Amino acid sequence: DAGVIQSPRHEVTEMGQEVTLRCKPISGHNSLFWYRQTMMRGLELLIYFNNNVPIDDSGMPEDRFSAKMPNASFSTLKIQPSEPRDSAVYFCASNPGQGDNSPLHFGNGTRLTVT
């Protein structure tokens, strides 16, 4: 299994530009999570999908952030317009969604820098 695949690995963009981060979860996993990691705030859950349906988006910072999961094998996190304070590492993670002891499997993350 290839694991959770995120792209791009690094993204550098100018303030005001649209940024789209992509994630392919592990095949067969029903739950998908987007996390953001910064030095100041640590790992924050942004949004969580179960069977492609958004369950909890209370962590999405503001309307500039949106996430979609059009099918079981693909999700996007979009920031429009981007701001320097959005600079962070964005992780996508998935798990089977069954049983209490199934851990989250993380992708390698996308390091976003907004100048």
Added chain:
Amino acid sequence: AQKITQTQPGMFVQEKEAVTLDCTYDTSDQSYGLFWYKQPSSGEMIFLIYQGSYDEQNATEGRYSLNFQKARKSANLVISASQLGDSAMYFCAMREPIESGNEKLTFGTGTRLTIIP
């Protein structure tokens, strides 16, 4: 209020010694799960060990064990015979139900462990 508290921002430990990383949690649920993840300098998040709230035995995985004290709401990670490769950030996390059978995983702020040769 913090759901997961890791009070040690950083630790230095001599190689081959055992090390305990502290984690306390706050929940009113009876059913929950506790996880530890390792994040080396390369950035990936590596799952280490899991403890369920109803598990009576402390979880163990190789050199990792979890000292679970339910009444104290603590889930400390113990690494035996530490190695240079153990140098990394370590995160404690708790899975708790939110609604409709769904769950969320909340992370602590992490502990940076440095193994000294």
